[in-house]
Amino acid sequence: MKLRIAVGSTNPAKVAATRAVLERAFPQAEVVPVEVPSGVPAQPVGEDETAAGARQRARLALAAVPGAFLGVGLEGGIDREGHLLNCCAIATPDGAVHVAWGVRFPLPPLVVRRVLAGEELGAVMDEVSGIPKSRQTLGAVGILTDGLLTRDAMWQPAIACALAPVLHPELYDPGGRAARPGPRR
Numbered sequence: 664m665k666l667r668i669a670v671g672s673t674n675p676a677k678v679a680a681t682r683a684v685l686e687r688a689f690p691q692a693e694v695v696p697v698e699v700p701s702g703v704p705a706q707p708v709g710e711d712e713t714a715a716g717a718r719q720r721a722r723l724a725l726a727a728v729p730g731a732f733l734g735v736g737l738e739g740g741i742d743r744e745g746h747l748l749n750c751c752a753i754a755t756p757d758g759a760v761h762v763a764w765g766v767r768f769p770l771p772p773l774v775v776r777r778v779l780a781g782e783e784l785g786a787v788m789d790e791v792s793g794i795p796k797s798r799q800t801l802g803a804v805g806i807l808t809d810g811l812l813t814r815d816a817m818w819q820p821a822i823a824c825a826l827a828p829v830l831h832p833e834l835y836d837p838g839g840r841a842a843r844p845g846p847r848r
């Protein structure tokens with residue numbers, strides 16, 4: 664069986680970003696999308712809620728896909744100052760969860776007002792842009808940058824950086840498993 668990497672979303676922008684990075688890092692692996700509950704509101708507010716959603720998606724995705732050796736969780740949020748937040752978590756079978764953040768930039772004030780009053784960012788962006796299901800393609804970032812940075816491309820650096828401790832356990836976890844004698848993992 665092919666090596667498998669689970670990603671806790673079926674959103675095409677998130678799945679494409681995960682494939683672009685992790686199928687490059689592990690050419691022998693395939694990315695398997697799976698819907699899992701984030702455990703946080705559909706529109707997370709603040710760093711803690713956004714990171715909690717990413718972490719839970721990563722852990723549940725890993726558990727849901729038999730034989731997966733990585734679980735990826737991607738969660739978008741907004742902070743109280745009206746910045747878009749993007750958090751990536753990568754879970755490994757030994758129980759570790761590694762987190763890295765993606766771009767954080769100001770959303771337009773009229774969008775912020777509506778989202779902090781309870782609307783979902785995706786729905787507000789669809790309305791202001793006239794593009795249906797924009798969160799699956801351009802995303803807010805793609806709409807606001809006129810496509811200079813799309814949601815798929817935006818996720819890729821966060822995924823690559825969350826992978827660093829997996830690629831370099833000898834640096835991130837020098838007293839851990841990698842430092843013990845015996846065959847390499």
Ligand SMILES: O=P(O)(O)OP(=O)(O)OP(=O)(O)OC[C@H]1O[C@@H](n2cnc3c(O)ncnc32)[C@H](O)[C@@H]1O
Pocket residue numbers: 671672673674677705706707737738739740783784785786788797798799801802803804805814
């Ligand atoms: O199917 P899932 O994985 O849940 O994908 P999603 O598009 O809902 O993405 P998130 O749950 O991670 O994002 C939380 C909320 O923020 C919205 N959101 C986050 N980033 C966005 C972006 O770049 N463009 C549009 N909406 C975005 C999204 O629509 C959700 O309402």
Ligand SMILES: [Mg+2]
Pocket residue numbers: 705
């Ligand atoms: Mg969502």
